[in-house]
Structure formats: structure tokens, C-alpha cells
Amino acid sequence: MSEYKKKDIDEISGVETTGHEWDGLKELNNPLPRWWVWVFLVTCIWSLWYFVVYPAWPVAGGATKGTSGYTQFKELAASQAEIIARQQVYIEKFEQADFDKVLNDPALYSFATAGGAAAFKDNCATCHGSGAEGSQGYPNLNDDDWLWGGKVEDIYTTLQHGIRVHNDYDTRTSQMPAFGKEGLLKTEQINDVVDYVVALKGGHDAASLQGYDIFQQNCASCHGADGKGLREFGAPNLTDAIWLYGGKRADIYQSVFYSRAGMMPAWKNRLDENTIRQLAIYVHQLGGGE
Amino acid sequence: MSEDSTNNNPDDIQLFAKQERIYPKRVSGIYRNLKWIAMIICLAIYYLVPFIRWDRGPNAPDQAVLIDLERGRAYWFWIEIWPQEIYILTGILILAAILLFFVTSLFGRVWCGYLCFQTVWTDLFIWVERIVQGDRNKRKKMREGPWTKEKVIKLGITHAIWLVIAWCTAGSFVLYFNDAPTLVRSFFNFDVSPVVLGFIGSLTFMTYLMAGFAREQVCTYMCPYARFQSAMFDQDTLIIGYDEKRGEPRGKHKKGADWTGLGDCIDCTACVQVCPMGIDIREGLQMECIACGLCIDACDDIMDKVGLPRGLIRYDTERRLEEKNHDLKISPFRILRPRSFYYMAIIAIVGGIMLYSLLTRSELDMNILHDRNPLFVQLSNGDIRNGYDLKILNKTHSDHIYALQVHGLDGAVIEMVGAGDLDELVLGVAADSVGQFKVFVHAPVEPQEPIEIEFVLQETQTGISDRYKSMFISERPH
Numbered sequence: 001m002s003e004y005k006k007k008d009i010d011e012i013s014g015v016e017t018t019g020h021e022w023d024g025l026k027e028l029n030n031p032l033p034r035w036w037v038w039v040f041l042v043t044c045i046w047s048l049w050y051f052v053v054y055p056a057w058p059v060a061g062g063a064t065k066g067t068s069g070y071t072q073f074k075e076l077a078a079s080q081a082e083i084i085a086r087q088q089v090y091i092e093k094f095e096q097a098d099f100d101k102v103l104n105d106p107a108l109y110s111f112a113t114a115g116g117a118a119a120f121k122d123n124c125a126t127c128h129g130s131g132a133e134g135s136q137g138y139p140n141l142n143d144d145d146w147l148w149g150g151k152v153e154d155i156y157t158t159l160q161h162g163i164r165v166h167n168d169y170d171t172r173t174s175q176m177p178a179f180g181k182e183g184l185l186k187t188e189q190i191n192d193v194v195d196y197v198v199a200l201k202g203g204h205d206a207a208s209l210q211g212y213d214i215f216q217q218n219c220a221s222c223h224g225a226d227g228k229g230l231r232e233f234g235a236p237n238l239t240d241a242i243w244l245y246g247g248k249r250a251d252i253y254q255s256v257f258y259s260r261a262g263m264m265p266a267w268k269n270r271l272d273e274n275t276i277r278q279l280a281i282y283v284h285q286l287g288g289g290e
Numbered sequence: 291m292s293e294d295s296t297n298n299n300p301d302d303i304q305l306f307a308k309q310e311r312i313y314p315k316r317v318s319g320i321y322r323n324l325k326w327i328a329m330i331i332c333l334a335i336y337y338l339v340p341f342i343r344w345d346r347g348p349n350a351p352d353q354a355v356l357i358d359l360e361r362g363r364a365y366w367f368w369i370e371i372w373p374q375e376i377y378i379l380t381g382i383l384i385l386a387a388i389l390l391f392f393v394t395s396l397f398g399r400v401w402c403g404y405l406c407f408q409t410v411w412t413d414l415f416i417w418v419e420r421i422v423q424g425d426r427n428k429r430k431k432m433r434e435g436p437w438t439k440e441k442v443i444k445l446g447i448t449h450a451i452w453l454v455i456a457w458c459t460a461g462s463f464v465l466y467f468n469d470a471p472t473l474v475r476s477f478f479n480f481d482v483s484p485v486v487l488g489f490i491g492s493l494t495f496m497t498y499l500m501a502g503f504a505r506e507q508v509c510t511y512m513c514p515y516a517r518f519q520s521a522m523f524d525q526d527t528l529i530i531g532y533d534e535k536r537g538e539p540r541g542k543h544k545k546g547a548d549w550t551g552l553g554d555c556i557d558c559t560a561c562v563q564v565c566p567m568g569i570d571i572r573e574g575l576q577m578e579c580i581a582c583g584l585c586i587d588a589c590d591d592i593m594d595k596v597g598l599p600r601g602l603i604r605y606d607t608e609r610r611l612e613e614k615n616h617d618l619k620i621s622p623f624r625i626l627r628p629r630s631f632y633y634m635a636i637i638a639i640v641g642g643i644m645l646y647s648l649l650t651r652s653e654l655d656m657n658i659l660h661d662r663n664p665l666f667v668q669l670s671n672g673d674i675r676n677g678y679d680l681k682i683l684n685k686t687h688s689d690h691i692y693a694l695q696v697h698g699l700d701g702a703v704i705e706m707v708g709a710g711d712l713d714e715l716v717l718g719v720a721a722d723s724v725g726q727f728k729v730f731v732h733a734p735v736e737p738q739e740p741i742e743i744e745f746v747l748q749e750t751q752t753g754i755s756d757r758y759k760s761m762f763i764s765e766r767p768h
Contacts, residue, residue, distance in 0.1 A: 018303050031307035033511055035504075102709075109709035131663030142667040142675075240670035285707050287667060287677060287730055 087111075091274060099152045102281060109281070116282025119275045123267070132286050136246055137262055142287045145242040147234040148172050150290035156280035162266030163234070171266060174233040179218065180257030189214050194253045200227045200238050201247060309507060311433065312568040314416055315426035315560075319587025328404040329413055337458065340465035346370075347687040349721040357467050363722075369648060372685065381644040385637065390515075391522055392633035396625055398528040398605075399519060403582035408508050411459070411501035412566065415452055422448045426563055452502045453494070460493030506567045510578050517577070525609040526624040530581050532561075532572045532603050535614045540572070543596065554602050560592050561585035561603055571603055654692075655683035656747045656756040658729075666763045674764040675705075675732035682727070682747065684719040691750045692717045696731055698743040699762050705730040716750075737765035 008017045010028055020027040050056065054066040090111040094102065102108045121130060127138045134140035139147065148158050158172055165171040179185040185193070196211025206212060216225060222235040229237035236244060244262070245255050267276055283289075344354035344367055351358065356365045364371040364379075371378055390401055402409060423429045423444050432441050464486055465473060476482055500508055509516050523529075537555035555572065562570045564584045569576050571585045589603040613620045661677035669675055684690050693715040696702050706712035707728040719725030735741070741762040748755040 016303075018305075029303055029305065031305055033507060034306040034308050035507065036511065037306050104710045106709040129663075131661075133664040133667075140664075140667065142664055142677075143669055145670040237670065241668055241672040242670050285728070287675060287705075287707065289707075 094274060094277075099156070099277070099281070102277075103152065103284075112278045112281040113285055115275065116278035116280075119271065119279050120282055123271065124279070127264075132283065137244060137260075139244055139262075140242075141283050143242055144288040144290075145237065145240055146288065146290070147229075147231065147236055147244075149231050150284070150288055152280050152284040152289060155283050155289075156277060158264070159276050159279055159283075160266060160268040162264045164261060164263040165266045168266045168268075172234055174222070174235065175261060176222070176235075176255075176259040178257065178259040181259075185214065185218065185256075190253065190256050193219065194249060194256055197227070197238055197252055197256075198249050201240075201243075203239070310568055311430075312506060312566065313426040313430045313433075314566045314584070315563040315588075316420060317560075317564040317584050317587045317591070319584075319590055321583030322587050325404055325413065325582060325584070329410050332405060332407075332410045333414070337462050340462060340470040344368075349687040351469060353469055355466060356469070359467060370685070372683070375647075375651070378644060378647065381640055381647075385640050385644070388633055388636050388640065392630065392637060394519060394522045395524075395527060395627070395629050395633060398523075398530075399516075399579070399581035402509065402516065402519075402580035406580075408500065408505075408513070409566075409580060409582070411455075411497060412505045414455065415501040415505075416566065418451045418455070419448055422451070449502070452498055456494045456497035456501070457490070459497045460490040463493055464489050506578070509567065509580055516580075520577075524627070524629075525612075526607050526627055528605050528607060528625070529575050530571060530579060530583060530586065530603065531575070531606040531608070531611045533601070533606075533611065533614065534572075534574075535617075537572065537602050545596070554593070554598050556592065556596060558592055560588040564588040575608065652754070652756065653685045654690075654747070654749060654754050654756050655685070656745065656758050657681040657683070658745050658758045658760045660760055660763070665766070669732060672734065673732045674735045674737075674762075675730055676762050678729045678731065678745075678760065680727040680729045680745075682717065682719045682725040684721065684723060684725065686721060688721050690719055690721075690752075692719065692725075693748050693750055694729065695746045695748075696743055697746055699731065699733050699735075699741060702731050702733040702743070702762075705732065731762065733762070735762070735764045740764075 008019070008026075009015070010017055010026060013028060015028045015030060017026040018029045051064075052066065053068045054070055055063045056066065057064045090108065094108055094111060097105065097108055102112055120128075120132065124132070128134050128141055129138070132141040139145075144150070146154070148154060148163070157170075161168050161170040161172065163172045177184055180187065180190050192209070192211035193214045194211070196206050196209045196215050199206035199209060215223075215227070219227075222230055222233045223238055224230055224235070227238040229235045236242075241247075243251065245251055245260050267279075271279070339355050340353065342354035343352045344365070345352055346365070350370075351365060353365065354367050356363075358364070362373045393400055419429065423432060432444065435441065461477075468486070473482070473486070504512075533554075536553060538553040539551070540555035540557040541552050543549070543552060543556045559570075561572065562568075562585075564587070565571070566582065566584065567578045567580060569578045571579065583605070586603050586605070590600040593600050593602055607623065610620050610623070657680070659679040659681075661679070665676075667675045667677075680694070682692055694704060694717060695714075696704055704714040706714050706717075707730060712727070714729070717725060717727060731743075741764070743760055743762045745758045745760060746755060747758075
């Protein structure tokens with residue numbers, strides 16, 4: 001400090017001046033520590049190194065590549081590869097385990113449901129909704145009512161071959177006649193049978209109704225004499241609370257007049273075996289699995 | 291540029307200040323002894339705590355203080371913290387900050403002078419320097435002299451010891467995050483992960499740099515605490531003060547000579563020579579002063595020798611020193627001031643909240659999350675079903691079986707979905723872990739406003755229970 005003493009010192013602050021003066025205003029000099037300057041220079045050098053090694057400068061058609069060849073895409077690919085490698089352990093076990101084993105093994109079970117949940121969002125949510133809640137014409141997969149069966153194997157078959165897929169011989173298929181449109185029943189007969197079905201779903205004793213005979217002759221072959229449906233034909237239970245196409249009288253009339261025939265794609269050749277099995281387990285655990 | 295001769299020449303101005311090398315002289319006295327004691331206690335705590343064992347049973351680590359990042363647990367003797375209890379850390383930080391304010395408002399910068407790790411490690415490194423190279427004058431002479439063989443050897447030994455200390459410091463830090471004996475053993479087997487080595491390497495470097503080289507620069511230029519302490523200071527805060535009235539005019543004094551016209555300060559610069567910050571306390575209160583009190587020890591020693599009363603430099607307050615300078619009546623110390631009570635109140639409140647949360651911390655926690663999609667499901671028999679995600683936090687160190695019940699819903703039936711056969715009355719959760727379950731509740735309910743229900747979870751043997759309020763939804767929200 002001694003070399004500063006001969007210099008001009010500001011009286012009030014006791015700090016030396018830089019020698020710059022403007023109309024009597026003097027600039028004070030509070031020197032920066034020298035190491036601070038060194039740190040600053042080191043960071044400058046660091047930035048030069050960074051410019052060279054990493055992608056940095058925008059140029060026409062992108063940016064300078066950098067000698068390290070680093071990109072975030074590569075980083076993403078690397079972390080994805082790491083995840084796949086981690087999954088591989090489970091995939092191998094999963095491939096070898098049958099449904100029964102998976103349903104009883106907590107680790108495989110959560111692996112399957114996690115994979116199934118992701119695949120469901122990608123492939124199934126379009127029609128069934130992201131919560132598998134469905135909507136009119138698209139079954140709610142959370143409930144306990146199944147057209148084609150709610151065992152995990154049944155769900156698996158439905159997923160593989162779909163419903164009413166025209167070029168798949170193993171597809172789930174059946175056809176309800178359009179009783180009104182095709183002239184199989186007269187309008188008053190349709191009204192009678194709809195009344196009967198409405199009574200059936202209300203849990204009333206409907207055998208005395210006029211529609212009873214019409215139902216037994218035309219509908220019972222698929223829906224059963226008691227109206228409880230038959231899964232071989234995908235014929236819904238008409239006595240429960242679940243109505244895929246609506247349970248109002250007008251909805252039921254529409255169904256009888258025009259018939260209903262929803263379809264679902266076969267996923268066998270679109271998704272791999274593991275994904276389909278994961279989906280089957282995922283759907284099975286949504287709440288309605290049998 | 292003006293030709294005025296009193297102006298400095300801008301070309302001669304140093305805009306960047308070189309770090310002045312400081313060679314603190316050895317001193318002994320009450321404050322030096324306090325500093326030794328504080329240093330030994332601080333270092334002992336830091337280096338030894340990871341090795342303290344604390345029995346927590348067979349399924350938990352037996353290290354008394356451990357932050358297990360991998361498994362997300364922090365252990366502090368009998369306290370065990372899960373990630374969701376991280377607010378306790380917030381509490382500790384708030385408490386530490388307020389305690390610091392409190393102590394500073396009472397006694398000035400005692401933290402800086404005695405307890406701060408920068409001070410403690412710098413002190414330790416200076417001690418090493420002195421042991422190897424000798425006291426102030428020897429060090430200074432050797433440092434400023436030519437490169438001799440002796441200089442190379444002595445500097446080499448100093449830096450080697452510094453590096454060893456720095457390495458131990460870094461190693462100890464890592465021990466707080468790992469099982470200490472295991473990690474120490476794996477060191478001797480050269481079987482340490484690159485992450486651990488990376489941490490040790492960078493912390494060794496930083497310790498070496500900060501305590502060996504940066505030293506007082508940290509306090510003066512880097513530390514924010516040193517700067518904002520001015521906000522905690524007032525006229526009644528204890529500072530290290532030089533009694534100007536008594537000391538000035540300073541001047542050399544020969545033994546037995548007349549004191550007329552001279553103050554008590556004999557300008558021996560002992561206070562400057564011992565200062566680890568390299569300042570002259572006689573210039574008054576300065577931002578650089580860390581209030582370590584070594585200048586008091588040095589000056590008292592000199593005063594004893596010249597036969598004058600001690601306390602030319604002493605702990606005092608700005609108000610009292612000022613009053614003395616102006617020959618006013620000197621007011622008494624006012625250590626406890628309104629701000630002391632504000633700080634105490636805050637400490638009591640924060641400490642009380644933390645104590646309460648630690649005392650009421652249960653070993654069982656239940657979380658229930660109602661499904662959002664779908665909100666509810668109609669079943670074929672007309673019942674309504676709601677889905678919930680259930681998490682059971684078993685914070686004990688043994689496996690437990692829990693029974694789940696739902697209250698407030700007539701005809702409610704609980705159904706469990708998951709791997710294997712699950713029974714809501716027999717939910718097993720392993721020691722020190724979170725059990726996750728999918729719960730369905732269905733009941734014959736007509737569509738209506740959400741029904742408030744309550745889940746009750748009870749440990750089947752001890753009877754410890756937890757409750758969680760939730761909803762049963764049966765119609766779409768309007």
C-alpha cells in the first residue's frame with residue numbers, strides 16, 4: 001500500500017483517486033483484487049474452449065458442430081438405450097412367464113401394467129379414452145361388463161384379432177339384424193320388444209308383456225331367453241345397468257331398428273406380442289378383470 | 291488532463307490490487323486459547339462424527355449422522371427424515387440463520403472469528419505454516435528471499451501437509467453421505483467409485499485453495515455474510531475497538547521515560563503483526579475485521595510489559611468508544627436490546643414448530659389419491675365404483691401388516707387390485723419403505739354430490755393407525 005501514499009487521497013473517503021477530474025469531481029480508485037481478474041480470464045479461456053468443443057456458433061444451416069460431436073439428440077438416444085437395457089431384464093422374464101405367473105409376481109405385474117399404460121395411451125385412448133372410460137359405442141373398460149369376456153386371456157384374444165375385422169378369420173364376429181331397416185319386424189312389434197327390454201332392464205317381471213314372444217323368437221338366440229346375453233356372440237346382457245349405446249328407450253329403439261355392430265382393429269400385426277400381453281394385463285387391472 | 295501536481299497520474303494507478311501476503315505472528319492469550327479450543331472442537335466434530343455408530347435395528351444403517359441420497363433418507367441420531375420431510379432442513383437453515391443474527395447482534399462477529407470453517411481451516415493451515423517454516427519474521431524472510439534448498443524443502447513440506455489435511459477434509463465430507471467404515475475400507479482396497487473420487491478431488495482442491503491461498507480474500511471479497519453483517523450491527527454491538535482517547539498520540543516509548551504528551555499506544559504494531567486479516571485495528575472498525583480478538587491478546591501482552599493497564603484494544607461497543615473519545619459519560623453495556631428479543635422470539639417460534647413436528651412425527655403415514663380419470667365407474671349391477679391410489683409409508687424398521695377400512699359410506703365394499711391375492715385387511719409393507727396399492731371402493735349409491743369418506747388404516751399388531759379424508763364421487767361434476 002505504501003506506494004499509494006504519495007498519491008492524491010480523497011479526504012472524505014480516504015480512497016486514492018485515479019487522477020481523472022471533471023470540473024472538480026474526482027474519480028476514486030477502489031482496485032479490484034487481482035485474483036478476480038485471473039478468474040475472469042480463466043472463464044474467458046473456458047468459453048473459448050467451449051466454443052471449440054461444443055456446438056456454439058449459429059451458421060447457415062444450423063450451428064458449428066464442435067469437436068466433441070455432442071448433441072442433445074445423442075444424449076437422448078443414450079439415455080433411451082440405457083432405459084431399454086434396464087427394461088431388457090424384465091422383458092426376458094416377461095416373455096417366459098404366462099399370464100398366471102405375471103398376475104402373481106409383483107415385479108412383473110408392475111412392469112406389465114406400466115408398459116400397458118403407455119401402450120394404451122398411444123393406441124387405444126383414441127376410441128376408449130385416456131382413462132379407458134369409453135363413450136357411447138366405445139366400451140368402458142373400467143366396468144365389470146364384458147361383451148367378449150373379461151378374463152385376461154379373453155382380453156388378449158380380443159386385442160390380437162379385434163372385433164369384426166374383415167380379413168382376420170379369428171376375429172370376434174357376430175351380426176345383429178337391423179330388424180326395422182330390413183323389414184324383419186313391423187314398427188309396432190319393435191315398439192313392443194323395446195318396451196319388453198326396457199322392463200327387463202328395470203328388473204320387472206316382463207313375461208306378460210306383448211314383447212315377450214317377439215323377444216323369445218327373434219332375440220333370445222343371441223341374448224338368451226333371460227336376456228342376460230351370450231359372450232360367444234358378443235351379445236350384451238340386457239338386464240344390467242351398462243348400456244353401450246345408451247339405455248334410454250329411444251336409444252334401444254334405434255339399436256333394434258338399425259342394429260349395432262362396433263368394430264375394433266386387430267393389433268396382432270401392429271403391436272408386438274409383449275405389448276399386446278402388457279395391454280391385456282393393463283386392461284384387466286382397470287377394475288373389471290375377471 | 292489537468293497539470294495540477296496534486297492529481298495522480300492515471301498511468302501510474304493500480305486498478306487491480308495485488309494480494310498482500312500476510313504472515314500472522316504467533317500470539318498467546320485468552321482469545322487465542324478460545325480460538326484453539328473452538329478449532330479443536332469444530333475439527334473434532336467434523337472429522338469424527340461420521341464414525342459415531344447409532345443402533346437402529348437390523349434393517350437400517352448404524353451411522354449416527356448419515357445422508358443416504360441413494361435411498362432418500364437422512365439420519366441424525368434418533369431423528370430419521372424421509373424426502374417429504376425436507377422442510378425440516380428448511381427449518382434448520384432458518385434457525386441457523388436467525389441464530390447467527392442473534393449471536394451477531396449480541397457479541398459481534400464471533401462466528402467469523404472463531405467458528406466459520408474458513409477461519410478454522412485458515413487457522414489450521416497457518417499453524418502448519420508456522421510449525422514448518424517458523425514464526426512471522428522467518429516466514430517473511432524466507433518467502434521474500436532467494437530460492438534455496440531449505441526454502442524448497444520447507445515450502446514442499448508445508449504444501450504436502452496442507453494437501454493431506456485438504457484430502458482428509460474432502461474425505462470426511464464424503465463420509466457423511468456413505469457408510470464411513472465401509473468407505474474407508476474400500477479406500478484401502480482402491481475400490482472407490484469415480485463419483486466419490488470426483489467429489490474428493492474437487493473438495494480437496496477447494497480446501498487447499500481456500501485455506502492455503504485465498505484465506506482473508508474469502509472474507510473480504512467473497513463472503514456475503516461479512517457484507518450484510520453491517521445490517522445487524524448497531525451502536526451497541528460488541529466490536530473489537532481501539533481506545534483512541536487512551537492510545538493517541540501514539541509513539542515509541544523507552545522504558546522509564548516520561549509519558550507526557552504520549553498516549554498509551556507505543557506503536558509497536560504487535561496488533562497488526564498478529565492480525566490474520568492484515569489490517570490495523572487502530573484505524574477503527576473495518577469491514578475486514580473478523581473479530582477474532584488476537585490483537586487484544588497481542589496488545590494486552592505489550593501493555594503488561596510496559597506496565598500499563600490492559601484493554602487498550604478490547605471488546606467494546608461503538609457507542610462507548612465514541613463517548614469516551616468525546617469525554618462524555620460512558621453508558622453501560624447494552625447487550626440485550628429489543629432486537630435480541632425479536633431474534634429470540636423467531637428462534638423460539640421456528641424451533642417450537644420443528645420440535646412439534648419432530649415429536650408428533652408418526653411412524654405410519656397414509657396417502658390416498660382419488661382417481662381423476664375416470665372419476666367414477668358404473669358397474670353392471672348399478673353400483674358406483676371409485677378408484678384410489680393408496681400409499682402406505684412404513685417408517686419403522688420392521689415389516690408390518692395393515693388393515694384398511696372405509697368409513698362414511700353405506701354398503702361400501704373395498705376391492706384390491708394387484709399382483710396375487712390381495713386382502714385389504716392384510717396389506718403387507720416391508721420395513722422402511724412405501725407400499726403402493728390400487729384400491730377400489732364400490733357401493734350402491736344414487737348419483738349425488740360427492741360424499742365425504744374417510745379411510746382408516748391400522749397396523750394389525752400395534753394398533754397404530756392413520757386416517758385420510760377423501761371423496762366418493764357418483765356423478766359428473768356440473
